[in-house]
Amino acid sequence: MKIVFEILTKIFPSRNKKSGEEVVAVNDFSFTIPDGKLIGLLGPSGCGKSTTLYMISGLQKPTGGKIFFGDDDVTELTTEKRGVGLVFQNYALYPHMTVKQNILFPLQNLRGADKLPKKEMLERAHYVAKLVQIDELMERKPSELSGGQQQRVAIARALVKMPRVLLLDEPLSNLDARLRLQTREEIRRIQRETGITTIFVTHDQEEAMSISDMIVVMKLGVVQQIGKPQDVYDDPTNLFVAKFLGTPPVNVFNGTVKDGKLYIGEDAVLDVKGVSDQDVYVGIRPEGFIVDENGPFHCNLRSVEVMGRDVSVVSDNPAMQSAVIRSIVDADNKIDATAQTISYTLKPHKVFVFNKETEERIYFEV
Amino acid sequence: MTDQKNIAVMHSKNLNTEKVKGKAGKIIGKIIVYAFLILMAIIVVFPFYWMIISSLKSLPEYKLPNPTFWPKQIMLSNYINAFNTASLGKLFVNTMIVGIVSTILSLVITVLSAFAFARLEFKGRDTLFAALLATMMIPGELFTITNYITVYQFGWMKTYTVLIVPFLVSVFYIYLLRQNFLQIPNELYLAAKVDGTSDIKYLWKVMIPLALPTIISITILKMMGAWNSYIWPRLVANDENHRLITNGLRTAFETTVAGEVDYPLQMAAVAIVSFPLFLVFVFLRKYIMKGVSRSGIKG
Numbered sequence: 001m002k003i004v005f006e007i008l009t010k011i012f013p014s015r016n017k018k019s020g021e022e023v024v025a026v027n028d029f030s031f032t033i034p035d036g037k038l039i040g041l042l043g044p045s046g047c048g049k050s051t052t053l054y055m056i057s058g059l060q061k062p063t064g065g066k067i068f069f070g071d072d073d074v075t076e077l078t079t080e081k082r083g084v085g086l087v088f089q090n091y092a093l094y095p096h097m098t099v100k101q102n103i104l105f106p107l108q109n110l111r112g113a114d115k116l117p118k119k120e121m122l123e124r125a126h127y128v129a130k131l132v133q134i135d136e137l138m139e140r141k142p143s144e145l146s147g148g149q150q151q152r153v154a155i156a157r158a159l160v161k162m163p164r165v166l167l168l169d170e171p172l173s174n175l176d177a178r179l180r181l182q183t184r185e186e187i188r189r190i191q192r193e194t195g196i197t198t199i200f201v202t203h204d205q206e207e208a209m210s211i212s213d214m215i216v217v218m219k220l221g222v223v224q225q226i227g228k229p230q231d232v233y234d235d236p237t238n239l240f241v242a243k244f245l246g247t248p249p250v251n252v253f254n255g256t257v258k259d260g261k262l263y264i265g266e267d268a269v270l271d272v273k274g275v276s277d278q279d280v281y282v283g284i285r286p287e288g289f290i291v292d293e294n295g296p297f298h299c300n301l302r303s304v305e306v307m308g309r310d311v312s313v314v315s316d317n318p319a320m321q322s323a324v325i326r327s328i329v330d331a332d333n334k335i336d337a338t339a340q341t342i343s344y345t346l347k348p349h350k351v352f353v354f355n356k357e358t359e360e361r362i363y364f365e366v
Numbered sequence: 367m368t369d370q371k372n373i374a375v376m377h378s379k380n381l382n383t384e385k386v387k388g389k390a391g392k393i394i395g396k397i398i399v400y401a402f403l404i405l406m407a408i409i410v411v412f413p414f415y416w417m418i419i420s421s422l423k424s425l426p427e428y429k430l431p432n433p434t435f436w437p438k439q440i441m442l443s444n445y446i447n448a449f450n451t452a453s454l455g456k457l458f459v460n461t462m463i464v465g466i467v468s469t470i471l472s473l474v475i476t477v478l479s480a481f482a483f484a485r486l487e488f489k490g491r492d493t494l495f496a497a498l499l500a501t502m503m504i505p506g507e508l509f510t511i512t513n514y515i516t517v518y519q520f521g522w523m524k525t526y527t528v529l530i531v532p533f534l535v536s537v538f539y540i541y542l543l544r545q546n547f548l549q550i551p552n553e554l555y556l557a558a559k560v561d562g563t564s565d566i567k568y569l570w571k572v573m574i575p576l577a578l579p580t581i582i583s584i585t586i587l588k589m590m591g592a593w594n595s596y597i598w599p600r601l602v603a604n605d606e607n608h609r610l611i612t613n614g615l616r617t618a619f620e621t622t623v624a625g626e627v628d629y630p631l632q633m634a635a636v637a638i639v640s641f642p643l644f645l646v647f648v649f650l651r652k653y654i655m656k657g658v659s660r661s662g663i664k665g
Binding site: 057058059079080084085086088089090092094095096105106109110157158161 | 551557
């Protein structure tokens with residue numbers, strides 16, 4: 001089921017009636033989510049990603065715009081008629097029901113033509129329980145389950161009525177680090193097996209990058225960029241997206257473009273053809289540095305951290321915006337950790353130039 | 367046995383070693399605690415004991431200046447007489463009708479209004495709730511006269527209606543249940559919406575089961591309230607057909623001597639009447655405790 005958003009907007013009225021300020025949670029949202037994919041909605045907290053999810057599920061009504069599931073306009077439909085499954089951040093299992101009753105609950109609410117015979121309900125419940133591997137726990141109460149198990153129950157409950165869309169609100173945030181890795185693989189597997197279009201919300205870029213077919217980066221209710229994780233990482237449209245994706249984060253510098261050359265401080269680090277003379281921000285991915293004695297970019301060396309395969313070099317430069325410059329270079333480089341300075345050559349496709357005012361990307365020819 | 371223990375206690379004191387001293391202190395502490403508990407238990411049980419033995423005495427024995435602690439002659443016939451003289455059967459039926467109907471209706475009203483105040487969003491909700499709470503500050507006795515005039519003008523005197531309707535709405539129970547409902551996380555409501563439930567079904571399938579201990583407490587309190595009510599029924603419906611058990615017990619046992627009451631018979635009737643409430647408490651004790659302890663933990 002493909003999902004289409006047309007200029008979707010959500011405005012919350014201000015709590016303080018006197019000031020009359022409104023909060024725009026989602027602003028002019030237009031894009032299409034392709035069928036059968038796993039999509040990560042990514043952004044810092046308060047960027048409107050949960051609101052978007054709630055609007056898809058119908059729990060919140062958009063102030064303007066339309067939502068389509070396939071060709072159906074569902075904007076005016078109530079939640080129960082949309083056929084969505086939603087997994088809440090805190091799972092929201094019914095505490096007084098057993099796992100089995102929890103999973104059966106959505107099926108028992110089906111009415112009219114959709115109503116299922118009891119036997120089929122049980123079969124379906126067992127099918128999804130097997131899918132998420134909780135079929136041993138059917139008679140337990142939620143309080144007798146671990147966090148990871150509760151989450152699986154929540155996913156099973158969302159899947160049991162074969163929803164057109166599966167929505168996950170910060171599905172991994174309540175799990176410990178090890179379980180998080182394991183569960184995100186699970187979510188990927190379940191999504192592949194069922195083929196249900198799945199949208200999940202997260203503020204953890206690594207999580208989104210690792211399992212999504214597509215990511216949507218949001219900031220303050222406005223979509224910044226949509227694309228495959230690798231494409232967005234390699235080709236961010238603005239400074240926010242560049243900063244938000246990647247660990248360690250992108251290194252940002254104040255720079256200047258003059259006569260087709262990019263300067264950081266006094267160093268002309270790169271040729272940037274086709275960019276007019278101006279002050280810019282320069283973003284360089286940690287893997288964009290090549291240690292080179294004769295390199296044009298000079299930094300003060302602070303420390304060298306050996307990580308086995310790679311070496312992480314910490315240095316600084318007067319023009320930098322972040323606290324330090326962190327670069328990841330191949331361990332074959334022999335770096336003298338006692339030296340005062342280090343010089344780099346830059347990989348052009350790992351260097352992004354942004355307009356100083358708008359923070360939009362300025363493209364240059366390599 | 368106790369002598370031996372006492373000797374042991376004294377003996378251990380004589381030894382006067384730290385360890386034994388500690389042990390003795392523990393035993394003494396226990397003795398004090400248990401003595402206190404036993405004393406309290408006796409104080410609590412005594413009225414019931416007195417009710418039972420009084421109900422088994424003959425009238426002359428009851429009137430002895432020095433009351434006996436055990437009846438000389440056990441008069442089981444008191445119970446049969448009590449049942450017949452007071453037409454206890456009719457009183458029971460009346461009280462049951464009033465108690466059950468008012469409890470059920472009151473529960474429906476309480477649950478629905480608590481749900482509305484906790485869950486639904488409508489204009490003036492909080493103001494309305496505050497107004498309801500404000501009525502709790504007026505003592506109930508002040509309502510008696512206005513209520514009396516109202517029901518008199520409605521022509522409700524000497525009916526079941528007048529015993530049931532004026533006390534259907536209890537702000538306190540609504541408040542209690544609303545607070546309980548508010549503790550149920552909002553996500554459950556949203557989850558239930560996604561799972562395809564209507565508001566009323568969510569109330570029935572999720573909220574009521576989760577608030578069950580409180581609802582049972584309310585049921586018990588309301589039932590006991592109906593069972594024990596005295597002044598209002600006496601004012602508005604103290605006729606043969608609608609008299610409730612409390613008033614029945616008060617008036618039914620006057621002897622041939624004017625103003626004298628046959629207390630043993632009355633006590634027997636009281637014992638009969640108390641029995642159902644006793645049963646309710648025994649069977650629902652678990653829920654009452656649960657309700658109390660749960661609200662304590664959640665805070």
